[in-house]
Amino acid sequence: MENKAPRGTYDILPPVSGKWQYVEQILRETAALYGFHEIRTPIFEHTELFERGVGSTTDVVGKEMYTFKDRSDRSLTLRPENTASCARALIEHSVYSGILPVKWYYMGPMFRYDRPQAGRYRQFHQFGAEVFGSNDPRVDAEIILLLLDILQRLNLSDYELHLNSVGCTVCRSRYREKLVKHITPVQERLCRDCKQRYEQNPLRVLDCKNEKCQEAIQGYPRFFDYLCEDCREHYSQVKNSLTDNGVRFIHDDRLVRGLDYYTRTAFEVHIPGIGAQSAVGGGGRYDGLVEDCGGPQVPGIGFAMGIERLLLALQELDYDNLQDNYLDVFIAVMDHNFEDTALKTLQELRAAGIRSDKDYLCRSPKAQMKYADRLGARLVILIGEEEVRHKVFTVRDMNSKKQETVTAEDLLRYIRSILVKQD
Known part of the structure:
Protein backbone atom coordinates (compact mmCIF):
# COMPACT_ATOMS: atom_id res chain seq x y z
CA MET A 1 0.00 0.00 0.00
CA THR A 169 -32.27 29.57 -27.59
CA VAL A 170 -33.63 31.72 -30.42
CA CYS A 171 -30.66 34.02 -30.98
CA ARG A 172 -28.17 31.28 -30.11
CA SER A 173 -29.50 29.12 -32.93
CA ARG A 174 -29.09 32.02 -35.34
CA TYR A 175 -25.57 32.73 -34.12
CA ARG A 176 -24.57 29.07 -34.21
CA GLU A 177 -25.42 28.95 -37.90
CA LYS A 178 -23.20 31.96 -38.64
CA LEU A 179 -20.35 30.64 -36.50
CA VAL A 180 -20.38 27.20 -38.17
CA LYS A 181 -20.29 28.90 -41.57
CA HIS A 182 -17.20 30.86 -40.45
CA ILE A 183 -15.39 27.86 -38.92
CA THR A 184 -16.11 25.29 -41.65
CA PRO A 185 -13.35 26.44 -44.05
CA VAL A 186 -10.71 26.31 -41.28
CA GLN A 187 -11.88 23.29 -39.29
CA GLU A 188 -8.84 21.22 -40.29
CA ARG A 189 -6.60 23.76 -38.51
CA LEU A 190 -8.37 23.21 -35.21
CA CYS A 191 -7.03 21.06 -32.37
CA ARG A 192 -8.50 17.60 -31.85
CA ASP A 193 -10.84 18.78 -29.08
CA CYS A 194 -12.13 21.69 -31.16
CA LYS A 195 -12.81 19.45 -34.15
CA GLN A 196 -15.13 17.50 -31.89
CA ARG A 197 -16.61 20.70 -30.45
CA TYR A 198 -17.23 21.97 -33.97
CA GLU A 199 -19.48 18.98 -34.59
CA GLN A 200 -21.27 19.00 -31.23
CA ASN A 201 -21.13 22.48 -29.72
CA PRO A 202 -19.29 25.00 -31.92
CA LEU A 203 -19.61 27.83 -29.40
CA ARG A 204 -17.02 26.01 -27.27
CA VAL A 205 -14.42 26.60 -29.99
CA LEU A 206 -14.43 30.27 -28.96
CA ASP A 207 -13.39 29.24 -25.45
CA CYS A 208 -10.39 27.15 -26.53
CA LYS A 209 -7.05 28.30 -25.05
CA ASN A 210 -5.03 26.81 -27.93
CA GLU A 211 -3.38 29.72 -29.79
CA LYS A 212 -3.57 27.91 -33.15
CA CYS A 213 -7.33 27.55 -32.78
CA GLN A 214 -7.68 31.22 -31.94
CA GLU A 215 -5.59 32.16 -34.98
CA ALA A 216 -7.69 29.89 -37.21
CA ILE A 217 -11.01 31.49 -36.22
CA GLN A 218 -9.87 35.12 -36.31
CA GLY A 219 -12.62 37.42 -37.54
CA TYR A 220 -15.35 35.18 -36.14
CA PRO A 221 -18.82 36.77 -35.83
CA ARG A 222 -19.59 38.45 -32.52
CA PHE A 223 -22.43 36.95 -30.49
CA PHE A 224 -23.56 40.42 -29.47
CA ASP A 225 -24.45 41.26 -33.06
CA TYR A 226 -26.94 38.39 -33.19
CA LEU A 227 -28.74 38.92 -29.88
CA LEU A 317 -0.26 38.40 -4.26
CA ASP A 318 1.42 38.47 -0.85
CA TYR A 319 -1.77 38.38 1.22
CA ASP A 320 -0.64 35.31 3.10
CA ASN A 321 -1.40 36.52 6.64
CA LEU A 322 -4.96 35.22 6.62
CA GLN A 323 -5.53 34.59 10.28
CA ASP A 324 -4.65 35.99 13.66
CA ASN A 325 -2.73 34.01 16.27
CA TYR A 326 -3.41 30.31 16.45
CA LEU A 327 -4.06 30.67 20.19
CA ASP A 328 -5.10 33.53 22.40
CA VAL A 329 -3.66 32.07 25.59
CA PHE A 330 -1.27 29.31 26.56
CA ILE A 331 -1.04 28.19 30.20
CA ALA A 332 2.45 27.18 31.38
CA VAL A 333 2.97 25.52 34.75
CA MET A 334 6.20 26.14 36.62
CA ASP A 335 5.59 23.11 38.82
CA HIS A 336 3.69 20.03 37.65
CA ASN A 337 1.87 19.91 41.00
CA PHE A 338 -0.35 22.68 39.60
CA GLU A 339 -1.58 20.85 36.49
CA ASP A 340 -5.14 20.59 37.88
CA THR A 341 -5.22 24.34 38.54
CA ALA A 342 -4.03 24.95 35.00
CA LEU A 343 -6.75 22.70 33.52
CA LYS A 344 -9.48 24.38 35.59
CA THR A 345 -8.28 27.82 34.48
CA LEU A 346 -8.11 26.60 30.90
CA GLN A 347 -11.77 25.59 30.94
CA GLU A 348 -12.81 28.92 32.45
CA LEU A 349 -11.04 30.74 29.65
CA ARG A 350 -12.62 28.53 26.98
CA ALA A 351 -16.08 29.06 28.51
CA ALA A 352 -15.45 32.79 28.03
CA GLY A 353 -14.68 32.28 24.32
CA ILE A 354 -10.90 32.62 24.63
CA ARG A 355 -8.88 30.13 22.55
CA SER A 356 -6.62 28.41 25.06
CA ASP A 357 -4.35 25.40 25.47
CA LYS A 358 -1.63 23.91 27.68
CA ASP A 359 1.16 21.36 27.59
CA TYR A 360 0.40 17.67 28.03
CA LEU A 361 3.90 16.21 27.63
CA CYS A 362 5.39 17.30 30.98
CA ARG A 363 7.77 19.75 29.28
CA SER A 364 10.05 21.93 31.37
CA PRO A 365 9.00 25.59 31.90
CA LYS A 366 11.53 26.73 29.27
CA ALA A 367 10.29 24.14 26.77
CA GLN A 368 6.68 25.15 27.46
CA MET A 369 7.50 28.75 26.50
CA LYS A 370 9.06 27.57 23.23
CA TYR A 371 6.00 25.42 22.59
CA ALA A 372 3.66 28.38 23.23
CA ASP A 373 5.63 30.46 20.77
CA ARG A 374 5.41 27.75 18.09
CA LEU A 375 1.63 27.61 18.60
CA GLY A 376 1.43 31.36 18.03
CA ALA A 377 0.02 32.13 21.47
CA ARG A 378 -0.60 35.82 22.06
CA LEU A 379 -0.39 35.54 25.85
CA VAL A 380 1.09 33.01 28.27
CA ILE A 381 -0.27 32.56 31.79
CA LEU A 382 2.39 31.35 34.20
CA ILE A 383 1.23 29.28 37.17
CA GLY A 384 3.75 28.49 39.87
CA GLU A 385 3.98 28.24 43.64
CA GLU A 386 3.95 32.03 44.15
CA GLU A 387 0.91 32.50 41.94
CA VAL A 388 -1.08 29.77 43.69
CA ARG A 389 -0.12 31.02 47.16
CA HIS A 390 -1.21 34.61 46.43
CA LYS A 391 -4.16 33.67 44.18
CA VAL A 392 -2.78 35.61 41.20
CA PHE A 393 -1.59 34.86 37.70
CA THR A 394 1.51 36.07 35.86
CA VAL A 395 0.56 37.01 32.30
CA ARG A 396 3.32 37.36 29.71
CA ASP A 397 2.73 39.28 26.47
CA MET A 398 4.53 37.28 23.78
CA ASN A 399 4.87 40.35 21.54
CA SER A 400 6.21 42.92 23.99
CA LYS A 401 7.75 40.32 26.35
CA LYS A 402 6.31 42.27 29.30
CA GLN A 403 4.79 40.48 32.28
CA GLU A 404 1.97 41.59 34.57
CA THR A 405 0.64 40.12 37.79
CA VAL A 406 -3.15 39.87 37.65
CA THR A 407 -5.62 38.76 40.32
CA ALA A 408 -7.92 35.84 39.61
CA GLU A 409 -10.91 38.21 39.61
CA ASP A 410 -9.32 40.48 36.99
CA LEU A 411 -7.85 37.78 34.74
CA LEU A 412 -10.62 37.65 32.12
CA ARG A 413 -10.94 41.44 31.92
CA TYR A 414 -7.18 41.86 31.54
CA ILE A 415 -6.86 39.19 28.84
CA ARG A 416 -9.77 40.66 26.88
CA SER A 417 -8.26 44.14 27.04
CA ILE A 418 -5.01 42.85 25.50
CA LEU A 419 -6.80 40.87 22.78
CA VAL A 420 -9.00 43.85 21.88
CA LYS A 421 -5.89 46.01 21.40
CA GLN A 422 -4.47 43.31 19.13
CA ASP A 423 -7.61 43.29 16.95
Whole structure:
Protein backbone atom coordinates (compact mmCIF):
# COMPACT_ATOMS: atom_id res chain seq x y z
CA MET A 1 0.00 0.00 0.00
CA GLU A 2 1.36 3.41 -0.98
CA ASN A 3 0.95 5.93 1.80
CA LYS A 4 0.15 8.83 -0.51
CA ALA A 5 -3.08 10.62 -1.33
CA PRO A 6 -4.43 9.78 -4.82
CA ARG A 7 -3.08 11.95 -7.64
CA GLY A 8 -4.93 15.24 -7.84
CA THR A 9 -5.94 15.19 -4.16
CA TYR A 10 -4.17 16.43 -1.06
CA ASP A 11 -4.42 16.80 2.70
CA ILE A 12 -5.11 20.15 4.36
CA LEU A 13 -3.14 20.28 7.60
CA PRO A 14 -2.76 22.96 10.28
CA PRO A 15 -1.83 25.79 10.06
CA VAL A 16 -3.03 25.85 6.43
CA SER A 17 -6.47 24.64 7.53
CA GLY A 18 -6.72 27.84 9.57
CA LYS A 19 -6.38 29.83 6.37
CA TRP A 20 -9.17 27.78 4.81
CA GLN A 21 -11.37 28.51 7.81
CA TYR A 22 -10.65 32.22 7.47
CA VAL A 23 -11.66 32.25 3.80
CA GLU A 24 -14.72 30.08 4.48
CA GLN A 25 -15.84 32.46 7.22
CA ILE A 26 -15.62 35.43 4.83
CA LEU A 27 -17.61 33.49 2.23
CA ARG A 28 -20.39 32.59 4.67
CA GLU A 29 -20.62 36.04 6.23
CA THR A 30 -20.75 37.83 2.88
CA ALA A 31 -23.41 35.46 1.51
CA ALA A 32 -25.53 36.08 4.61
CA LEU A 33 -25.30 39.84 4.06
CA TYR A 34 -26.91 39.32 0.65
CA GLY A 35 -29.75 37.17 2.02
CA PHE A 36 -28.39 33.76 0.93
CA HIS A 37 -28.91 30.58 2.95
CA GLU A 38 -26.82 27.43 2.83
CA ILE A 39 -27.85 24.28 0.96
CA ARG A 40 -25.95 21.00 1.35
CA THR A 41 -26.43 18.43 -1.40
CA PRO A 42 -25.09 14.84 -1.69
CA ILE A 43 -21.54 14.39 -2.94
CA PHE A 44 -22.81 11.90 -5.54
CA GLU A 45 -25.92 12.02 -7.72
CA HIS A 46 -27.52 9.91 -10.43
CA THR A 47 -25.33 10.25 -13.53
CA GLU A 48 -28.32 11.27 -15.66
CA LEU A 49 -28.66 14.52 -13.70
CA PHE A 50 -25.33 15.81 -14.97
CA GLU A 51 -25.83 14.41 -18.46
CA ARG A 52 -29.12 16.30 -18.75
CA GLY A 53 -28.24 19.37 -16.72
CA VAL A 54 -24.60 20.06 -17.55
CA GLY A 55 -24.81 18.74 -21.12
CA SER A 56 -23.52 15.58 -22.77
CA THR A 57 -21.34 17.56 -25.21
CA THR A 58 -19.32 19.30 -22.48
CA ASP A 59 -15.81 18.26 -21.51
CA VAL A 60 -17.05 17.82 -17.94
CA VAL A 61 -19.54 15.10 -18.87
CA GLY A 62 -17.59 13.65 -21.78
CA LYS A 63 -14.15 13.38 -20.19
CA GLU A 64 -13.95 14.44 -16.56
CA MET A 65 -16.66 12.78 -14.47
CA TYR A 66 -16.02 10.14 -11.82
CA THR A 67 -18.82 7.69 -12.63
CA PHE A 68 -19.38 4.28 -11.07
CA LYS A 69 -22.04 1.58 -10.63
CA ASP A 70 -23.38 0.83 -7.18
CA ARG A 71 -24.38 -2.68 -6.01
CA SER A 72 -27.82 -2.23 -7.54
CA ASP A 73 -26.21 -1.47 -10.91
CA ARG A 74 -27.27 2.19 -10.81
CA SER A 75 -24.94 4.68 -12.44
CA LEU A 76 -23.79 7.33 -9.95
CA THR A 77 -21.37 10.22 -10.34
CA LEU A 78 -19.34 12.23 -7.87
CA ARG A 79 -20.57 15.76 -8.39
CA PRO A 80 -18.38 17.69 -10.86
CA GLU A 81 -20.31 20.88 -10.06
CA ASN A 82 -23.23 21.78 -7.82
CA THR A 83 -25.68 23.89 -9.82
CA ALA A 84 -27.42 20.85 -11.32
CA SER A 85 -27.69 19.36 -7.81
CA CYS A 86 -29.31 22.58 -6.57
CA ALA A 87 -31.79 22.44 -9.46
CA ARG A 88 -32.59 18.81 -8.58
CA ALA A 89 -33.16 19.76 -4.92
CA LEU A 90 -35.41 22.64 -5.99
CA ILE A 91 -37.55 20.19 -7.98
CA GLU A 92 -37.53 17.29 -5.51
CA HIS A 93 -38.68 19.43 -2.58
CA SER A 94 -41.01 21.69 -4.65
CA VAL A 95 -39.17 24.73 -3.36
CA TYR A 96 -40.20 26.60 -6.51
CA SER A 97 -43.82 26.62 -5.26
CA GLY A 98 -42.87 28.64 -2.18
CA ILE A 99 -41.52 32.15 -1.73
CA LEU A 100 -39.44 33.29 -4.68
CA PRO A 101 -36.72 34.06 -5.46
CA VAL A 102 -34.80 31.30 -3.72
CA LYS A 103 -31.27 32.37 -2.73
CA TRP A 104 -28.88 29.54 -1.85
CA TYR A 105 -25.16 29.20 -1.32
CA TYR A 106 -23.07 26.06 -0.99
CA MET A 107 -19.51 25.10 -0.16
CA GLY A 108 -17.76 21.78 -0.51
CA PRO A 109 -15.72 19.33 -2.61
CA MET A 110 -16.30 18.67 -6.32
CA PHE A 111 -14.62 16.01 -8.46
CA ARG A 112 -13.27 16.09 -12.02
CA TYR A 113 -10.71 13.85 -13.66
CA ASP A 114 -8.39 16.57 -14.94
CA ARG A 115 -4.66 17.09 -15.31
CA PRO A 116 -3.48 18.32 -11.90
CA GLN A 117 -1.67 21.66 -11.81
CA ALA A 118 -1.40 24.71 -9.57
CA GLY A 119 -4.90 25.70 -8.50
CA ARG A 120 -6.53 22.74 -10.28
CA TYR A 121 -7.08 19.37 -8.63
CA ARG A 122 -9.21 16.27 -9.13
CA GLN A 123 -10.88 16.87 -5.81
CA PHE A 124 -11.34 20.61 -5.52
CA HIS A 125 -13.54 22.88 -3.45
CA GLN A 126 -16.08 25.41 -4.57
CA PHE A 127 -18.18 28.11 -3.03
CA GLY A 128 -21.23 28.91 -5.10
CA ALA A 129 -24.38 31.00 -4.99
CA GLU A 130 -27.62 30.39 -6.89
CA VAL A 131 -30.81 32.42 -7.33
CA PHE A 132 -33.91 30.67 -8.65
CA GLY A 133 -37.18 32.30 -9.65
CA SER A 134 -36.34 35.70 -11.15
CA ASN A 135 -35.25 36.83 -14.59
CA ASP A 136 -34.72 40.43 -13.46
CA PRO A 137 -31.36 41.68 -14.84
CA ARG A 138 -30.76 43.36 -11.46
CA VAL A 139 -30.49 39.88 -9.98
CA ASP A 140 -27.70 39.21 -12.49
CA ALA A 141 -26.00 42.37 -11.25
CA GLU A 142 -26.50 41.41 -7.59
CA ILE A 143 -24.97 37.95 -8.02
CA ILE A 144 -21.93 39.56 -9.66
CA LEU A 145 -21.74 42.16 -6.89
CA LEU A 146 -21.72 39.35 -4.32
CA LEU A 147 -18.77 37.70 -6.05
CA LEU A 148 -16.86 40.98 -6.24
CA ASP A 149 -17.69 41.85 -2.63
CA ILE A 150 -16.13 38.56 -1.52
CA LEU A 151 -12.92 39.45 -3.35
CA GLN A 152 -12.89 42.93 -1.81
CA ARG A 153 -13.28 41.48 1.70
CA LEU A 154 -10.33 39.18 0.99
CA ASN A 155 -8.28 42.21 -0.18
CA LEU A 156 -8.20 40.79 -3.72
CA SER A 157 -9.15 44.05 -5.40
CA ASP A 158 -6.88 43.75 -8.46
CA TYR A 159 -9.32 41.74 -10.58
CA GLU A 160 -10.85 41.87 -14.04
CA LEU A 161 -14.55 41.21 -14.58
CA HIS A 162 -15.25 39.72 -18.02
CA LEU A 163 -18.85 39.94 -19.20
CA ASN A 164 -20.82 38.66 -22.17
CA SER A 165 -24.30 37.55 -23.22
CA VAL A 166 -24.74 34.13 -24.81
CA GLY A 167 -28.36 34.85 -25.67
CA CYS A 168 -31.45 32.67 -25.54
CA THR A 169 -32.27 29.57 -27.59
CA VAL A 170 -33.63 31.72 -30.42
CA CYS A 171 -30.66 34.02 -30.98
CA ARG A 172 -28.17 31.28 -30.11
CA SER A 173 -29.50 29.12 -32.93
CA ARG A 174 -29.09 32.02 -35.34
CA TYR A 175 -25.57 32.73 -34.12
CA ARG A 176 -24.57 29.07 -34.21
CA GLU A 177 -25.42 28.95 -37.90
CA LYS A 178 -23.20 31.96 -38.64
CA LEU A 179 -20.35 30.64 -36.50
CA VAL A 180 -20.38 27.20 -38.17
CA LYS A 181 -20.29 28.90 -41.57
CA HIS A 182 -17.20 30.86 -40.45
CA ILE A 183 -15.39 27.86 -38.92
CA THR A 184 -16.11 25.29 -41.65
CA PRO A 185 -13.35 26.44 -44.05
CA VAL A 186 -10.71 26.31 -41.28
CA GLN A 187 -11.88 23.29 -39.29
CA GLU A 188 -8.84 21.22 -40.29
CA ARG A 189 -6.60 23.76 -38.51
CA LEU A 190 -8.37 23.21 -35.21
CA CYS A 191 -7.03 21.06 -32.37
CA ARG A 192 -8.50 17.60 -31.85
CA ASP A 193 -10.84 18.78 -29.08
CA CYS A 194 -12.13 21.69 -31.16
CA LYS A 195 -12.81 19.45 -34.15
CA GLN A 196 -15.13 17.50 -31.89
CA ARG A 197 -16.61 20.70 -30.45
CA TYR A 198 -17.23 21.97 -33.97
CA GLU A 199 -19.48 18.98 -34.59
CA GLN A 200 -21.27 19.00 -31.23
CA ASN A 201 -21.13 22.48 -29.72
CA PRO A 202 -19.29 25.00 -31.92
CA LEU A 203 -19.61 27.83 -29.40
CA ARG A 204 -17.02 26.01 -27.27
CA VAL A 205 -14.42 26.60 -29.99
CA LEU A 206 -14.43 30.27 -28.96
CA ASP A 207 -13.39 29.24 -25.45
CA CYS A 208 -10.39 27.15 -26.53
CA LYS A 209 -7.05 28.30 -25.05
CA ASN A 210 -5.03 26.81 -27.93
CA GLU A 211 -3.38 29.72 -29.79
CA LYS A 212 -3.57 27.91 -33.15
CA CYS A 213 -7.33 27.55 -32.78
CA GLN A 214 -7.68 31.22 -31.94
CA GLU A 215 -5.59 32.16 -34.98
CA ALA A 216 -7.69 29.89 -37.21
CA ILE A 217 -11.01 31.49 -36.22
CA GLN A 218 -9.87 35.12 -36.31
CA GLY A 219 -12.62 37.42 -37.54
CA TYR A 220 -15.35 35.18 -36.14
CA PRO A 221 -18.82 36.77 -35.83
CA ARG A 222 -19.59 38.45 -32.52
CA PHE A 223 -22.43 36.95 -30.49
CA PHE A 224 -23.56 40.42 -29.47
CA ASP A 225 -24.45 41.26 -33.06
CA TYR A 226 -26.94 38.39 -33.19
CA LEU A 227 -28.74 38.92 -29.88
CA CYS A 228 -32.50 39.23 -30.14
CA GLU A 229 -34.10 42.42 -28.86
CA ASP A 230 -35.05 40.94 -25.46
CA CYS A 231 -31.56 39.55 -24.83
CA ARG A 232 -29.93 42.77 -25.96
CA GLU A 233 -32.14 44.78 -23.57
CA HIS A 234 -31.45 42.34 -20.71
CA TYR A 235 -27.70 42.61 -21.24
CA SER A 236 -27.90 46.40 -21.42
CA GLN A 237 -29.71 46.55 -18.07
CA VAL A 238 -27.16 44.26 -16.43
CA LYS A 239 -24.34 46.53 -17.62
CA ASN A 240 -26.18 49.65 -16.49
CA SER A 241 -26.77 48.20 -13.01
CA LEU A 242 -23.10 47.30 -12.65
CA THR A 243 -22.01 50.75 -13.87
CA ASP A 244 -24.41 52.42 -11.41
CA ASN A 245 -22.65 50.52 -8.63
CA GLY A 246 -19.18 51.57 -9.75
CA VAL A 247 -18.21 48.23 -11.27
CA ARG A 248 -15.85 48.19 -14.24
CA PHE A 249 -16.06 45.29 -16.67
CA ILE A 250 -14.65 44.05 -19.95
CA HIS A 251 -17.05 42.92 -22.67
CA ASP A 252 -15.54 39.62 -23.81
CA ASP A 253 -16.92 38.11 -27.03
CA ARG A 254 -15.04 34.85 -26.42
CA LEU A 255 -16.61 34.26 -23.04
CA VAL A 256 -19.13 31.45 -23.51
CA ARG A 257 -18.42 29.34 -20.36
CA GLY A 258 -17.89 25.59 -20.46
CA LEU A 259 -21.32 24.26 -19.55
CA ASP A 260 -24.32 23.92 -21.87
CA TYR A 261 -26.95 25.33 -19.52
CA TYR A 262 -25.87 28.98 -19.67
CA THR A 263 -28.19 31.57 -21.25
CA ARG A 264 -27.91 35.34 -21.54
CA THR A 265 -25.50 36.74 -18.94
CA ALA A 266 -22.11 35.00 -18.65
CA PHE A 267 -19.23 36.30 -16.53
CA GLU A 268 -15.80 35.42 -15.19
CA VAL A 269 -13.47 37.13 -12.74
CA HIS A 270 -9.73 36.94 -13.36
CA ILE A 271 -6.80 37.95 -11.16
CA PRO A 272 -3.98 38.45 -13.67
CA GLY A 273 -1.22 38.23 -11.07
CA ILE A 274 -1.65 34.51 -10.32
CA GLY A 275 -0.55 33.13 -13.69
CA ALA A 276 -2.24 30.91 -16.25
CA GLN A 277 -5.03 29.77 -13.93
CA SER A 278 -6.19 33.34 -13.40
CA ALA A 279 -9.97 32.73 -13.27
CA VAL A 280 -11.05 32.58 -9.63
CA GLY A 281 -14.79 32.47 -10.27
CA GLY A 282 -17.51 32.71 -12.84
CA GLY A 283 -21.04 31.87 -13.74
CA GLY A 284 -24.10 33.08 -15.54
CA ARG A 285 -27.81 32.76 -16.15
CA TYR A 286 -29.40 29.35 -16.79
CA ASP A 287 -33.08 29.96 -17.42
CA GLY A 288 -33.70 26.48 -18.88
CA LEU A 289 -31.79 24.32 -16.40
CA VAL A 290 -34.63 23.47 -14.02
CA GLU A 291 -36.81 22.47 -16.95
CA ASP A 292 -33.98 20.36 -18.43
CA CYS A 293 -33.73 18.54 -15.10
CA GLY A 294 -37.42 17.62 -15.18
CA GLY A 295 -39.00 20.56 -13.36
CA PRO A 296 -41.12 23.55 -14.35
CA GLN A 297 -39.81 26.60 -16.15
CA VAL A 298 -37.93 28.47 -13.39
CA PRO A 299 -35.25 31.02 -14.31
CA GLY A 300 -31.95 31.02 -12.47
CA ILE A 301 -28.50 32.53 -12.21
CA GLY A 302 -25.43 31.71 -10.17
CA PHE A 303 -21.67 31.47 -9.89
CA ALA A 304 -18.97 29.29 -8.40
CA MET A 305 -15.56 30.19 -7.00
CA GLY A 306 -12.64 27.82 -6.59
CA ILE A 307 -11.45 28.02 -2.99
CA GLU A 308 -8.03 26.67 -3.98
CA ARG A 309 -7.80 29.47 -6.56
CA LEU A 310 -8.69 32.06 -3.91
CA LEU A 311 -5.98 30.76 -1.59
CA LEU A 312 -3.49 30.69 -4.45
CA ALA A 313 -4.33 34.32 -5.26
CA LEU A 314 -3.90 35.34 -1.65
CA GLN A 315 -0.54 33.59 -1.51
CA GLU A 316 0.78 34.82 -4.87
CA LEU A 317 -0.26 38.40 -4.26
CA ASP A 318 1.42 38.47 -0.85
CA TYR A 319 -1.77 38.38 1.22
CA ASP A 320 -0.64 35.31 3.10
CA ASN A 321 -1.40 36.52 6.64
CA LEU A 322 -4.96 35.22 6.62
CA GLN A 323 -5.53 34.59 10.28
CA ASP A 324 -4.65 35.99 13.66
CA ASN A 325 -2.73 34.01 16.27
CA TYR A 326 -3.41 30.31 16.45
CA LEU A 327 -4.06 30.67 20.19
CA ASP A 328 -5.10 33.53 22.40
CA VAL A 329 -3.66 32.07 25.59
CA PHE A 330 -1.27 29.31 26.56
CA ILE A 331 -1.04 28.19 30.20
CA ALA A 332 2.45 27.18 31.38
CA VAL A 333 2.97 25.52 34.75
CA MET A 334 6.20 26.14 36.62
CA ASP A 335 5.59 23.11 38.82
CA HIS A 336 3.69 20.03 37.65
CA ASN A 337 1.87 19.91 41.00
CA PHE A 338 -0.35 22.68 39.60
CA GLU A 339 -1.58 20.85 36.49
CA ASP A 340 -5.14 20.59 37.88
CA THR A 341 -5.22 24.34 38.54
CA ALA A 342 -4.03 24.95 35.00
CA LEU A 343 -6.75 22.70 33.52
CA LYS A 344 -9.48 24.38 35.59
CA THR A 345 -8.28 27.82 34.48
CA LEU A 346 -8.11 26.60 30.90
CA GLN A 347 -11.77 25.59 30.94
CA GLU A 348 -12.81 28.92 32.45
CA LEU A 349 -11.04 30.74 29.65
CA ARG A 350 -12.62 28.53 26.98
CA ALA A 351 -16.08 29.06 28.51
CA ALA A 352 -15.45 32.79 28.03
CA GLY A 353 -14.68 32.28 24.32
CA ILE A 354 -10.90 32.62 24.63
CA ARG A 355 -8.88 30.13 22.55
CA SER A 356 -6.62 28.41 25.06
CA ASP A 357 -4.35 25.40 25.47
CA LYS A 358 -1.63 23.91 27.68
CA ASP A 359 1.16 21.36 27.59
CA TYR A 360 0.40 17.67 28.03
CA LEU A 361 3.90 16.21 27.63
CA CYS A 362 5.39 17.30 30.98
CA ARG A 363 7.77 19.75 29.28
CA SER A 364 10.05 21.93 31.37
CA PRO A 365 9.00 25.59 31.90
CA LYS A 366 11.53 26.73 29.27
CA ALA A 367 10.29 24.14 26.77
CA GLN A 368 6.68 25.15 27.46
CA MET A 369 7.50 28.75 26.50
CA LYS A 370 9.06 27.57 23.23
CA TYR A 371 6.00 25.42 22.59
CA ALA A 372 3.66 28.38 23.23
CA ASP A 373 5.63 30.46 20.77
CA ARG A 374 5.41 27.75 18.09
CA LEU A 375 1.63 27.61 18.60
CA GLY A 376 1.43 31.36 18.03
CA ALA A 377 0.02 32.13 21.47
CA ARG A 378 -0.60 35.82 22.06
CA LEU A 379 -0.39 35.54 25.85
CA VAL A 380 1.09 33.01 28.27
CA ILE A 381 -0.27 32.56 31.79
CA LEU A 382 2.39 31.35 34.20
CA ILE A 383 1.23 29.28 37.17
CA GLY A 384 3.75 28.49 39.87
CA GLU A 385 3.98 28.24 43.64
CA GLU A 386 3.95 32.03 44.15
CA GLU A 387 0.91 32.50 41.94
CA VAL A 388 -1.08 29.77 43.69
CA ARG A 389 -0.12 31.02 47.16
CA HIS A 390 -1.21 34.61 46.43
CA LYS A 391 -4.16 33.67 44.18
CA VAL A 392 -2.78 35.61 41.20
CA PHE A 393 -1.59 34.86 37.70
CA THR A 394 1.51 36.07 35.86
CA VAL A 395 0.56 37.01 32.30
CA ARG A 396 3.32 37.36 29.71
CA ASP A 397 2.73 39.28 26.47
CA MET A 398 4.53 37.28 23.78
CA ASN A 399 4.87 40.35 21.54
CA SER A 400 6.21 42.92 23.99
CA LYS A 401 7.75 40.32 26.35
CA LYS A 402 6.31 42.27 29.30
CA GLN A 403 4.79 40.48 32.28
CA GLU A 404 1.97 41.59 34.57
CA THR A 405 0.64 40.12 37.79
CA VAL A 406 -3.15 39.87 37.65
CA THR A 407 -5.62 38.76 40.32
CA ALA A 408 -7.92 35.84 39.61
CA GLU A 409 -10.91 38.21 39.61
CA ASP A 410 -9.32 40.48 36.99
CA LEU A 411 -7.85 37.78 34.74
CA LEU A 412 -10.62 37.65 32.12
CA ARG A 413 -10.94 41.44 31.92
CA TYR A 414 -7.18 41.86 31.54
CA ILE A 415 -6.86 39.19 28.84
CA ARG A 416 -9.77 40.66 26.88
CA SER A 417 -8.26 44.14 27.04
CA ILE A 418 -5.01 42.85 25.50
CA LEU A 419 -6.80 40.87 22.78
CA VAL A 420 -9.00 43.85 21.88
CA LYS A 421 -5.89 46.01 21.40
CA GLN A 422 -4.47 43.31 19.13
CA ASP A 423 -7.61 43.29 16.95
